[in-house]
Amino acid sequence: MKCGLEIHQQLNTKKLFCNCDSKLSDNVIGEVTRILRPTQSEMGEIDKAALQESIKNRKFKYEITDNSCLVELDEEPPHELNKEALEIAIKVALMLNANIVDEIHVMRKIVIDGSNTSGFQRTALIGVNGYIDTSFGRVNIPTICLEEEAARKIKEEGELVVYRLDRLGIPLIEISTAPDMKNGEEVKEVAEKIGMILRATKKVRRGAGTIRQDINISTGQGRVEIKGASKLNMIPKWVAEEENRQEMLKNVAEILKRRYAKVDDKIYDLTDVFMNTNSKIIAKEIKRGGRVLGIALRGFKGVLKNKEFRLGRELAGVVKVIGIKGLFHGDELPGYGVSEEEVEKINKILKLEDKDSFVIIAAPENKGKMALERVKERAKMAMNGVPGETRAPKDDGTTQYLRPLPGADRMYPETDIPPIRITEEYIEKIRQNLPKMPEERVNELLNMGISKQDAYTIVREDMDDVFERIVKKYGYPTIVARAITNGCEEIDYDTIFKALHDGKFAKEAVDDIVLRACNGEKIEKIISEYDTSINLNEIIEKIVNEKETLIIERGTAAFKPLMGLAMKELRGKVDGKLVSEKLREKINEKIKEKSQ
Amino acid sequence: MDNIEEGDYVEVITDKGTFKGVLLPKPKFSKDEIVIIKLENGYNVGLIPKEVKLIKKKERKIKTEKAVKLEYSKDLPTISIIGTGGTIASYIDYSTGAVHPALTAEDFLFTMPEISDEANIQSEVLFNTLSENMKPEMWIKLARAVKKAAEKSDGIVIPHGTDTMSYTASALSFMFEKLSVPVVLVGSQRSSDRPSSDAYINLHASVRVAKKDIGEVVVVMHAGSSDDKCYIHRGTRVRKMHTSRRDAFQSVNSKPLGEIDLNGGIRFFKEYKKTDENTELHDKMDERVALLYYYPGMPIEIFEGILEKMHGAIIMGTGLGHVSSEFVNSIKSMVKDGKIIGMTSQCIYGSVNMNVYSTGRELKYAGVIELGDMLPEVAYVKLMWLLGNYNFEDAKNMLKKNIRGEMEDRRFLL
16 A cells, blocks of 8 residues: 655745735625636647536636735736745745755646636645655655645535635645555654644644645555545544555455446336335435436446445445435345335346346436436446545545546646746755754753653644743743643633742642633633732631631641631632741731730 | 757756756746756746756647637628737747737637637737737728728627727727727737636627627727626727726726626617718828826926927826916917817816816916816827828817717716
């Protein structure tokens, strides 16, 4: 098995070709509707795939947000490439041991699904021939590109697709590895390491959707791309499941070849068989005017669904994407309300023999036919093993068919942006100021007196600067580490630890304060509840006054029982030392007062 | 690097490794030491080579047969397309990055097969120029080509660069006293090599407009930012009002003649002149006319210097139609010397009115002609045309009269 990774990371600068903010926005202030057409290619022919897309006659509605301008609307030429984004891309490329090209040429990658108002995505190759070392060995990184993010798809309404312009143009670094990884753990490690290097620049966007990973997996036949495999911990599972799936498909292909399996062309109308069916799904569809259509799959019995083989799932996958909920095949019937008698009738009409199977779909006639055409096509592919395709990852570790792999990118020069010369001096200047590699940073934090686990987590979460700043100012390394690793990103740790340092509450209270702050309570309010610089005096005075007789009787020896009382009220809120100091002071005052 | 030429598959050896790809021509402004290649993955990169080795010579380019045939249909009208250059009629040669004009009717049909359902297309390429290079002699050439094409077709479409399209539209408007067919100028703001180009919709709409009975010169361009309709502008009322937007062309001080939607449905907002039996062309132009933008601090010597050798000038004055009162005496003597001086406003929107302020009254008294709500560029072209075809007195009188819809008496808030 060979695995490759493609990582897309949004940068936290202004947009790549205009001065709009890189953020998502719900502030929609207008809209325009557009059409895209395929264009002539270099050779003068119109690209077939592109044409097919345009035949759909789709219209695109673009929602204009407060962070989009005429550039996103394709109403103004792109501005110069954002210098800060370029510098970050070069930084990342250097940290990945890549060479920087001498002159950067911005390209137009044709994309006419509407996700770019222009009909192309601008992209530039920045670095080549990089690599990263892992515990499994070296993984090559042939290309590091800087490109613009696509518009955000909001919804599809028939032939109208609605996009929002907030995301369009956010700078993206695209890192593509060679297919050098051999198992899921290695893929996870590479994804994690590259992610940490990206975050070490301190200039990447954080939060859901700001980093996206695609995994390529091949076991010698078709290449499968798992798109949007963002959860690191799931990667080994996805890879393992995909490896199993590909092995299964290879075995199925062997069986089919041995049996000289064949997919019949004819689509049969089997509606009459089901006029009195007990299958609720089928009966409902017939009642709505739909038909039950079927095809014969000769030599497919047992590979559609048994203990090892699951080709039926693959067939269902290709019809799901055109809006058909599912299909029934011979290996699962009788069942789902379909009777043995009905299956017998199908066998007879389709003239099925011992090793043959079938697929039926209940749907409106045209849609059902279209779906079965896809099933036929996919069943034929099964005889050749693993087809190349794009799949979506699911939370249970499996993946789901999305579409065939896209063809090679059609790329043309972006004539509106002049080439950018990258001099050795410029590269050298950046090289001198590279951020520390994550490993180095982990070691630095270790030396400040925290555990390796915490140091690693803090660096991974990109909170190392916050940690360092607070510990240098106020101390408490282990408490700060615990707070940061348990807490959330957005809260103001500086305020919390300044207050601790000022004695406004006890160390024990930090956990509670962080938790409540993360749940949205105002830090100042929580601290003021804990705040003892006023309360402490009141509480101690109250105790001393109440227990006046005790103090008169026992003098300073009253301290011990009174301390018990005080701590009952103040434990966790105030440092015990502070309480005892205060208490002694008040007791002495009382004794003095009474002895006068 | 002998024997190696653009288009060859080469190996470039550099300090940063070895790269393989197709050698590309160097853009004009690329640095000397750089070679540019297209890598296998589609990206272009610039590299400083230590050595360039030939791997494979480029294959002779086989010209692909274009899958369009020009078929003549008796049931369809014939539309002539006269190419002049500009964004709309160009496509990029991706191997060289050069922009080429669409040369033949087949080229147009190839990129826009839909228009063969609308009309039989004839085409010729008259110029291949960026519209900033247009000049009066080219307007005259174009007008003559239009007259010729009008004899054998039912409508004329002129793809034109947008920068000076409104000047050309004005020039044609004045030169054609009568038109037997519609003359439609059309441009695009996004080049047709982009999937998002407005060229297709604009060209399609312009062919449809050219099939109507409009006996005028009009401009057809996007009505808004959306790809839903185009406006039909009168040639003497339209102006490019934005550097880059699709809806850059606007009718100023007046509504467009009408609009046309994607299905070809036309709605007219104003009366228009119907086509005539025949076409009448007056194609002379007096180029000794200046269009002059007045600005605060303009030295009087500059003003006088520019006008010295001119037969006339259109001033883009401030506000309601003013220049510094220090210019009054100078203007008075120029008018006395037989120059025609017309006043328009740099406000673009609104009419000049030289009765409101004393400077205006003095300028008027000095002989400046008040040109109402006529656009400055239109007035400039009009004066050239008048001085080319009429005697001084007639030219002077006609300048301030509406002859092609270029002036109106009423303007509205909404």
